[in-house]
Amino acid sequence: MDKYILSIDQGTTSCRAMLYDRNGQLCYSKSKEFKQIYPKPGWVEHDPMEIWETQLYVIKSLLKEHDIPAKSIATIGISNQRETVVIWEKASGQAIGNAIVWQCRRTAPICEDLKERGLEKEIYDKTGLVIDPYFSASKLKWFLDKHPGLRDRAKRGELLAGTIDSWLIWQMTRGKAHVTDYTNASRTMLFNIKDLCWDDDLIELFDIPKAILPEIRPSVGHFGYLDPMFLGQEIPICGVAGDQQAALFGQACFNSGDVKNTYGTGCFVLMNTGNKLVRSNHKLLSTIAWGIGGEVEYALEGSIFVGGAAIQWLRDELGILENAAESERAAESVSDTQGLYMVPAFTGLGAPHWDMYAKGALFGITRGVNFKHIIRATLESIAYQSHDLMSLMEQDSGIKLNVLKVDGGASANNFLMQFQADLLKLNIKRPANIETTSQGVAFMSGLEIGYWQDKADIEENWLCGRSFTPKMEEKDRVEKLAGWDRAVKSCMTFR
Ligand code: ADP
Numbered sequence: 001m002d003k004y005i006l007s008i009d010q011g012t013t014s015c016r017a018m019l020y021d022r023n024g025q026l027c028y029s030k031s032k033e034f035k036q037i038y039p040k041p042g043w044v045e046h047d048p049m050e051i052w053e054t055q056l057y058v059i060k061s062l063l064k065e066h067d068i069p070a071k072s073i074a075t076i077g078i079s080n081q082r083e084t085v086v087i088w089e090k091a092s093g094q095a096i097g098n099a100i101v102w103q104c105r106r107t108a109p110i111c112e113d114l115k116e117r118g119l120e121k122e123i124y125d126k127t128g129l130v131i132d133p134y135f136s137a138s139k140l141k142w143f144l145d146k147h148p149g150l151r152d153r154a155k156r157g158e159l160l161a162g163t164i165d166s167w168l169i170w171q172m173t174r175g176k177a178h179v180t181d182y183t184n185a186s187r188t189m190l191f192n193i194k195d196l197c198w199d200d201d202l203i204e205l206f207d208i209p210k211a212i213l214p215e216i217r218p219s220v221g222h223f224g225y226l227d228p229m230f231l232g233q234e235i236p237i238c239g240v241a242g243d244q245q246a247a248l249f250g251q252a253c254f255n256s257g258d259v260k261n262t263y264g265t266g267c268f269v270l271m272n273t274g275n276k277l278v279r280s281n282h283k284l285l286s287t288i289a290w291g292i293g294g295e296v297e298y299a300l301e302g303s304i305f306v307g308g309a310a311i312q313w314l315r316d317e318l319g320i321l322e323n324a325a326e327s328e329r330a331a332e333s334v335s336d337t338q339g340l341y342m343v344p345a346f347t348g349l350g351a352p353h354w355d356m357y358a359k360g361a362l363f364g365i366t367r368g369v370n371f372k373h374i375i376r377a378t379l380e381s382i383a384y385q386s387h388d389l390m391s392l393m394e395q396d397s398g399i400k401l402n403v404l405k406v407d408g409g410a411s412a413n414n415f416l417m418q419f420q421a422d423l424l425k426l427n428i429k430r431p432a433n434i435e436t437t438s439q440g441v442a443f444m445s446g447l448e449i450g451y452w453q454d455k456a457d458i459e460e461n462w463l464c465g466r467s468f469t470p471k472m473e474e475k476d477r478v479e480k481l482a483g484w485d486r487a488v489k490s491c492m493t494f495r
Helices: 048-065 108-116 120-127 136-146 150-155 164-172 200-205 243-250 308-318 326-332 371-397 414-424 436-448 455-459 474-493
Strands: 004-010 014-020 026-033 073-080 085-089 159-163 179-181 215-217 235-242 259-263 267-274 285-292 295-304 341-343 361-363 403-407 427-431 464-468
Touching: 004 048, 004 164, 004 436, 014 048, 014 436, 026 048, 026 436, 048 164, 073 164, 073 243, 073 436, 085 136, 085 164, 108 120, 108 136, 120 200, 136 150, 150 159, 159 164, 164 179, 164 235, 179 235, 235 243, 235 436, 243 259, 243 267, 243 285, 243 295, 243 436, 259 371, 259 436, 267 285, 267 371, 295 371, 308 371, 326 371, 326 414, 341 371, 341 474, 361 474, 371 414, 371 474, 403 414, 414 427, 414 464, 414 474, 436 455
Parallel strands: 004 073, 073 235, 179 215, 259 403, 403 427
Antiparallel strands: 004 014, 014 026, 085 159, 259 267, 267 295, 285 295, 341 361, 427 464
């Protein structure tokens, strides 16, 4: 009998569970949001136990709703929000405090200090990352510094720490496995992406007891078994990856130069650079795309902190949209923005600017500008930011892009996709299933258990839903991009 693959997508705002069939097609899904905790401005936390309980709940309800027995599941794949860290007690499995989420800016002072000490180059050389509160290491350091006694307990082996994948696997295996995969490890700022191991110098620099860190495994491989206590059946966990790398895999971006952009809360552009570790001259990140067998492949990554979140802001804070999907019709109902630009730097600017202090702005407001122009300018800002990253990626990698694959909630917006194709002068392909994150780890775990023989075999399961081809006049394109450049620069000079 052909069994399903259970894919877990533990995201920033929700836990999802999906069932994929042997052809890699999505059959059923279930999701549930969990609480966002904002203890202070700029701080973001999650309750780790709530994450695990919500995750388990969606898995159980998915199976129950569709009357699918656990024995029909061949394997489990896990993708997760990256960089977020949890510390827990080994003996009880109880988390110590809340998880510090990737978006949390509380460790800006620790990062400033590292920069002042001139450590940027060393850290970039070892990890491919730029110093920023975004990554896990400063969060772990903050936690251990803040709570006296924890470091000693950690040294005595009483505590464990890890990213969300490790936390979930520890719970799922009831404490039998403390593991992570290469992609998640590569976002911690403690992992050496050349030597493929925890880096002793960095561990010392951040003062993290090594005993609390998980063992690192290839993304396709064995991570342990879901304990029979949960579904009455033991099920192997055979694919694990951070959400963006999982999406790159789900998009079948298997060749050097293949690129995907995920348009979610933020936007994440990743380019596969094969087994070559490409270094950026523009503060893009070098990261691990995945580890399979004895090999790893690398990726270049650029992240935009505010993408679809800017549309949420129009809806929730300005109240000029009922829902996100409506933005498409509003944008198309005007012929242009009347020269209006929106720079949604609500939480600073990510790559390539890495300006922790930039704030958002609207530029070029004239008497005739109305809310539809603001909506259109906001959608366009998502495409401008993505354009900037991709043109730098072309320069850094020396590879000319020939197609962009897109996914994430806001990729459903046809206006945005057309504008993106126009700005990039590039064909865009949107897959039939935009849930590429869960599909990616479904593919990974299916590969491990022999559902597919190799990546070429998987590629046949990638189905295109719609394509967008560029059609904007070159003169318009150049003018628009020049205006955007001026807007971003102005935004960074306002303090
Ligand atoms: P995440 O996984 O980061 O939570 P999703 O991939 O679910 O995000 O995408 C949700 C985001 O996409 C939200 O910020 C929402 O505003 C935006 N979004 C969803 N649908 C549309 C749409 N049709 N047009 C523009 N933005 C959209």
